[in-house]
Amino acid sequence: MDGLSIAKNRTCTHVDPTNPKANGQQNQIYVQLVLSLALGLSAFFGFCFLRPRWKSLYAARKRQSESAASLPELPDTFFGWMPVLYKVTEQQVLDSAGLDAYVFLAFFKMSMKLFGVMFLVTCAILAPINYKFDYLPTPGDSTDPRNPPELFSNNPLWGSWSVAADTVVLASDGKTELPKTDYLWAYLVFTYFFTGLAIYFMTSETQRIIKVRQEYLGSQSTITDRTIKLSAIPPELRSKEKIKDFLEKLQIGKVESVTICCNWKGLDDMMDKRAHLVRKIEEAWTVHLGRSKTAALEPVQARRSGILDEDEQHESQENNTLLGRAHVTAYEKPRPTTRIWYGFLHLQNRKVDAIDYYEEQLRKLDEKISMARKKEYTPTSLAFVTMDSIPACQMAVQALLDPSPLQLLARLAPAPSDVVWSNTYLPRSSRMIRAWTITLFIIVLTIFWLIPVAGLAGLLDLCSIEQVWPGLANLLSRHEILKALVQTGLPTLVVSLLNIAVPFLYDYLANMQGMISQGDVELSVISKNFFFTFFNVFLVFTAFGTASKFWGELQDSLKDTTRLAYNLARAVKGLAVFYINFILLQGVGLLPFRLLEFGSVSLYPILRMGAKTPRDYAELVQPPIFKYGFYLPSAILIYILCIVYSILPAGYMVLFFGLIYFVFGYYTYKYQLLYAMDHPQHATGKAWPMVCYRILVGLGVFQLVMAGVIALSNAFVPAGLVVPLIPFTLWYSYYFGRTYEPLMNFIALRSIRRESDASINIAGETVGLDMTGARIRRRQSTVDEEREKFSKFINPTLTVPLEKPWINAESTFNGDAPQTDLEHEESTASSLSLGDTHIWRDNGDANV
Structure with a gap:
């Protein structure tokens, strides 16, 4: 009989593909571990190999940012960078990357401490308790209680056993009886203990961050x-x-x-049009002169300062005009042309000299801009x-x-560089309409996400696969490893990819809301992405499971809210292996790809082949932008998963892989924030209260799950004693907001120090003290002071110099295939980008 006939004749039992009990799979974690190690080690070794050879990417911030110049140089050996990175202190993080990076890394460091303690406690106390007692079926479990677990049926010390209504009778001596639910009192105790431990670590870290923040901001003057x-x-x-x-x-x-x-708005629109025209001129000159024959038009020193006095600006304009008009090229090479449309309804067209046309358009536009700048x-x-x-x-x-x-x-x-000037003149009503529209759209989008997220499990159920592809279902039923890859490896990979792709959409939506600063946009992205990961990836996937039972479970939960707690508790226990594999893939398999900057590496050859002008090449070597909204929500979700599973039988494994995730994440992001990537936003650590509130949400879910888990075994007294923790957590969130949040928003007057005050210990280290006689010198400038030097609160379109086209390409820009060592290219492009790229990015930031 062929496979199709077997599949048709086989009785299909609908099961949850992520439930290891229902599938009888014991090797899912091993398969995921091998897959994650293969992915992670290949990415990590690739990074170690490319790092010294591609410094324009992996040391972009160190080479181009003045604030990172004081960081220690990393050796070019394969693993030599690791001990040097480990020795970089928190004070150096503050000095080179600022408060936002310090707070971001503090969350990972706090999680390492918390889960390290919880892992030791779980291994010492809870794991033995779960090993001995948590083997009885919960209500609704399909396991036959008359069949003893393999662990005990093969253990001669336990002998024969039977299940009574309330006790387990161990018949080895015929007398020993253990209460069925006594061990659940340990669950109650550790629910309180782990809640208190999490709040203690969170509060301690909050107090430390507040102290650092107050001293840091109080000692600077921007x-x-x-x-x-x-x-x-x-x-x-x-x-x-x-x-x-x-x-x-x-x-x-x-x-x-x-x-x-x-x-x-009119002036901003003209500046946007001007930036487009400048690029058109640069492209035309590059085509005309070739990538290796163009001449520099503007002094490098002027580009570095970004400001020219009147004489220099006049001289620069004359030089640009003369060189731009001169037909200095080989006669056999024609000048590029462009097609223009004119006449009635622009129905007529003709070809004109592209360089002359675009330069004339630029000249006219510059005159309009000069006049517009003088208007009221x-x-x-x-x-x-x-x-x-x-x-x-x-x-x-x-x-x-x-x-x-x-x-x-x-x-x-x-900060002045953080202001989105195009939103400052939007009416308040328009900003509110935008905000509410985006919010409603995200609610609709959240409902839309229910389809792929809830349908993911159903599509990977063998019964669902059999309905669509019987041959595949038969193949999976005969190969356990392949079945584990499809039913566990594939869901975790799809969920992980969603966590990577969805933030780009929410980042776009947050930028459309009309917020005044990029810092506010980033905080909004953190909030939106966490809502997606927590609601869609955790609650929906966990509480309602497969798509086949989603709507039924949802309707029953709305009728009886206690059913939601039962469903959540039962599903959490059943999905333990799935979330273990999810954390394993995130920490071991995907974090090394963040270190490798796989997106930048894969896109670079495409961008390099499309680069034509000096501006294009200069942008290629700019440090990538680090966005907390892309990375922080996933880390908070894994924090919540570790808390939720900490007491359950799979807790020691979840905590172990969660600890690995936060250790790897701490050093991955530490390297990127200090050496590789730039973070231009200026939020002064205000993401920390958002992190704390979401930790408290996770504690509430943890308490709800534990109450449900205990109640599922009919131990209603300890389950009821868990309930008071929920209002306590709500009260503490209110207390946190009243006590600590104001100090994360404002600077206390007592913290503000004059220029003559003694410098202080910021990150637990003695810094900035220079005792000469009785004189105490103020510490070195902060990152914010260096960044905001000479800054003013004024729309750049009113004052920024009207930059001229970049027409400076040396032999490096010859269109060859991408090289691994880009140092010569970087030195050439960086000299071009010092001033004009800054101006160009300011224009871009001003018109987001």
Whole structure:
């Protein structure tokens, strides 16, 4: 009989493909471990091999960022970089990468400590308890209680056994009886203990971060620390003089400057058009002169400063005009052309010289921009007010300025480079409409995600596969390893890929909401991506399981909320192997690919082949952008999974692989934040309260699951005693918000130090002290001070120099295949990118 006939005649039992009991699979973890090790080791060894050969990518930040210059050099040996990275201190992280990187790594370090302690406790106490007692079926389990588990049936010390209503009778001596549910009191005790342990570590780390943050921000002096964002300004106060008089009459300090946001949309649109024209000119010149024959048009020193005085700018414009007009090239090589459309409804067209056409368009546009910069624009209800001191700014943002509700609201200003200027002149109503529209769209999108997430398990069920592809179902039933790959390896891989792909969509949506700063956008991305990972990947996949039973379980749960707790508890126990494999794949299999920067490596040959102009090559060697919203939600989900499974029989394995994930993640992201990637946003560590609130959500789920697990064994007294932890966790979240969150948003007045004050210990180390007689020198500048030097709160489109096209390509830009060692290319391109790329990126940031 062929395989198709066998499949048709076989009685199919619908099972959850991620439930190891239902499938009888014992080797799923081994298969996932081999797969993860194969992926992870190949990526890790690839990184170790490429790192010294491709420094333009793997040491981009170290080579191009002044703040990273003080970091120790990493040896070029295969593993020599690892001990040097390990020895980089938290103080060096602060000095070179700032508060955001410090807080991000602090979460991983705290998790390492917490799960290290929990793993030891679980191995010493809970694992033996689960080994001896947690073998009885829970209500709804298909396991026949008359059949003893293999562990005990093959163990002569246990002898024969039987199951009574409330006791386990061990018939080796005919007398010994163990209460069936007594061991569940240990679950109750450790639910309280692990909740307290998690809150203790979280609170301790919060207090340490607050101390570091207050000392760090209190010891520096930047324009951001002295500036407030004043919103909801009434029409009668929308002038610099009136705003200044209003604030100074409050007697909180002197006003240094006022920038009222105006409707600059027309000017911003012209600057966007100009950037497009500049690129067109660069492409035309590259085609005309070839990649190795163009000449430099603008002095490198001018590009480095980004600012030219009037004489230099006039001279530069003359040189550009002369060189741009001169037909200095071989006569046999024609100049590039472009087709233009004109006449009635633009129905006529003709070809013209591309260089002359685009340069003429650029000249006309520059004249319009120069005129537009001199115009007066309609003021909006938003302004940036810079005070003369940090205490004055902090008093303004921590006080009510006006007795009218929703009027004259003072908030801390974002950094000047962080402001999304195109959103500053949007009406408040427009921003609110955008925010609510995106929120509603995400709710609809969340419902849409139910289809692939809940359907994933159903499609990988053997019965579902048999309905579509009987031959494959028959093949899987005969090969356990292949079955484990398809039913466990494939779901974890698909879920992991969703966690990688979905953040890009939510990042785009967050940028469309109309937020004032990129820091706020990044915090929004963290919130959105966590909601997806927690709700869709964890709750939906766990509580409702396969698509075949999703709607039925959902309807029953809505009718009886206690059923949700039972379903969640039963599913959590059944999905232990699935989540072990998920954490294993994330930590061992995929984290090395983040270290390898697989996306940048794979895209580089494509981008290199498409690069034509010097600007294109300069952008190739810019450090990749590190986005916390892409990495932090997955780490928080794994934190929650470790907490939820910590007491259950699979807890020691979940904690072990979770500990591996946080150890590997800490050093992976430490390397990227310090040496390889850049983080231009300026959130001053404000992601930490978001992390803490989501930890508390995870603790609530942990307590709900434990109450359900205990109740499933009819131990209702200990299950009921778990319930008080849930309102306690809710109260603590309120207490955390009232006690600690203000110190994560503001600078305490006592923390603010004058320039003459002694420098202080920031990260538990003595830094910045230089005792010469009685004089104490202030410590070195922070990352924020270096970044904001000479910065002002003003729309760059009003003041930025009108950059000229980059026409400077040496023999490196010859169109050859990508080389592994890009140092010569980097040195050439970097010299071009020092000034103009900064200006170009400012323009891009200003018009996101």
